[in-house]
Amino acid sequence: MGMKTKFKRFFELDDEYAEEEVTKETYEEPQRQEQTYGEKKEKGNVVSLASVHQSSAAKxxxxxxxxYDEVQDIADHLKNRKAVVINLQRIHHDQAKRVVDFLSGTVYAIGGDIQKLGVNIFLCTPDNVDVTGSISEILTEDRQNF
Incomplete structure (x- = not known):
């Protein structure tokens, strides 16, 4: 036993594994263990995407x-990351303009979007909702002419 080994054992730096002499004949390359679909791999910080998707369901x-007094409640829904469809057909035209102005500011502040869906109907979305496509205003112009 050499001085180095005695020193390691004294300070408990030596592993408790027996030292093996590695030669070309005894050396085997470790085989990679491939994980098949469905097997679980244990890791501390892994989160299932299914649980994330279910907990953050869009509303x-x-x-x-x-x-106009109800506009603050609508803004609260947007702040809580919920999309809102607003039908302004039962409100006076002046108050409807004020509602749209207020909600435009709210949507801008949270990084969302506001789109007109039809006559006096608007869609307000927070930043977590992506809206694709657009609704043509030609149909609404034709209806107003009749």
Missing amino acids: MMLIEPHS
């Missing part, structure tokens, strides 16, 4: 305000 609110 949409359909609201038909009767006065």
Whole structure:
């Protein structure tokens, strides 16, 4: 036993594994263990995507305000990351303009988007909702002419 080995054992630096002499004949390359689909691999920080998807399910609110006083509740839904469809057909034209102005500011502040869906109907979305496509305004112009 050499001085180095005695020193390691004294300070408990030596592993408790027996030292093996490695030669070309005894050396075997470790084989990679491939994980097949469905097998679970244990890791500390792995989160299942299924659980994330279920817990953050998107919600949409359909609201038909009767006065400007309800606009703050609509803004709260947007702040809580819910999409909102607003039907402004039952509100006076002046108040409807104020509602749209207020919600445009709210949507801008949270990084969302506002789109007109039809006559006095708007879709307000927070930044976590992507809307694709557009609705043509030609149909609404034709209806107003009749």
